Amino acid sequence: DVKVTQSSRYLVKRTGEKVFLECVQDMDHENMFWYRQDPGLGLRLIYFSYDVKMKEKGDIPEGYSVSREKKERFSLILESASTNQTSMYLCASSGPRELFFGEGSRLTVL
Amino acid sequence: GNSVTQMEGPVTLSEEAFLTINCTYTATGYPSLFWYVQYPGEGLQLLLKATKADDKGSNKGFEATYRKETTSFHLEKGSVQVSDSAVYFCALSDQGFQKLVFGTGTRLLVSP
Numbered sequence: 001d002v003k004v005t006q007s008s009r010y011l012v013k014r015t016g017e018k019v020f021l022e023c024v025q026d027m028d029h030e031n032m033f034w035y036r037q038d039p040g041l042g043l044r045l046i047y048f049s050y051d052v053k054m055k056e057k058g059d060i061p062e063g064y065s066v067s068r069e070k071k072e073r074f075s076l077i078l079e080s081a082s083t084n085q086t087s088m089y090l091c092a093s094s095g096p097r098e099l100f101f102g103e104g105s106r107l108t109v110l
Numbered sequence: 111g112n113s114v115t116q117m118e119g120p121v122t123l124s125e126e127a128f129l130t131i132n133c134t135y136t137a138t139g140y141p142s143l144f145w146y147v148q149y150p151g152e153g154l155q156l157l158l159k160a161t162k163a164d165d166k167g168s169n170k171g172f173e174a175t176y177r178k179e180t181t182s183f184h185l186e187k188g189s190v191q192v193s194d195s196a197v198y199f200c201a202l203s204d205q206g207f208q209k210l211v212f213g214t215g216t217r218l219l220v221s222p
Contacts, residue, residue: 004153031208042199042214043154050208058209090153094208101153 003027004102006091012108019078021105023091031095032074034058034066037088037104046089049074081109112137116200116213123190123220131185131216133174133200141202143167143176143183144210148197157185157198190220 007022025032030051035043035058045058047066055066063085067075074093078085086109091102117132135143142161146154158167163178172187183200200213 033209035212040214043212045209048209092154098156099210101155103151103153 004091004093004100006089006102006105008105009103010106010108012110013081014110015082017081017109019081019107019109021076021078021089021091021107023074023076023102024072025074025093025100026072027093027095027100028071029093029095029100030071031093032068033092033094033099034064034074034076035090035092036060037090043090046076081107083109085109112141112202112204112211114200114202114211114213116198116216118214119197119217121216121218123218125192125220125222126189127220129185129187129190129194129218131198131200131218133183133185133213135181135183135200135202137181137202137204139204140178141204143174144201144203145172145174145183145185146199146201146212148199148215150196154199190218192220192222194218195220 004025033048034046044060049055049068065077089105113136115134144159145157147157148154158169160167160176166175174183174185197215197217199215201210203210
C-alpha cells in the first residue's frame, strides 16, 4: 500500500520558533509537494521538488523554506513561525498516475 | 493563470438524495480535471479524473463529465450515503499530476 507519512499530526509552537515538518514517501516518486489548507481558500502550493536537492517556489512561499536531501524525504521549514502560519499542512508525492497525500499536520502558532 | 471555482458549502442532503457539486475552471490549453475527497481526519484521495473533453470520470457511484464548451466538471451522484460526508475538491492540471490547482472545497453533510 502506498504511503505518504507526515511525522506529526498536531503541533503547537510559539511565535518565533523554528518549525520542521517532515514528510516521507515510500513510492520512489521524484515529485513531492507541500500545500497548506485553510477554510475558504482550499489548498495552496507552498513549494515543490522534482528531484533531490531541487526545489521550486509555489504560489505562497514567503516565510517557508524546504529541504530535499534524499528522494524519499521532503521537509518544510518555518524559520520563524508566526501566528498567520497556523494552518493544516499537507504533503504529497506524485507518480505518473496519481497524486498521493499524507494525512496532514495541523500546526498552531501561539 | 489557471483557476478553479467551486460552489460554496456546506451542502446538506438526506440519505438517498441526488448530489450535484458545481465546478468551473479557467485554463489555457487543455488541462486534466480531477475530483478529490477528504474524509474527516484524513488526507485527500483521488476520487475521479478526466483528461480530455467529453471524458466521463466515475468511481464509487460518483460521476463527472469534462465539458469544454462550458468549462465545467460538475460532480454528481444519484443516491448519497451518510458515509459520503466529506469535503470535495475540484482541481486541474496542465502538467499531469504535477502542480495541481485546487478549488476551495465543498463540504457535504449527509443525514440519515
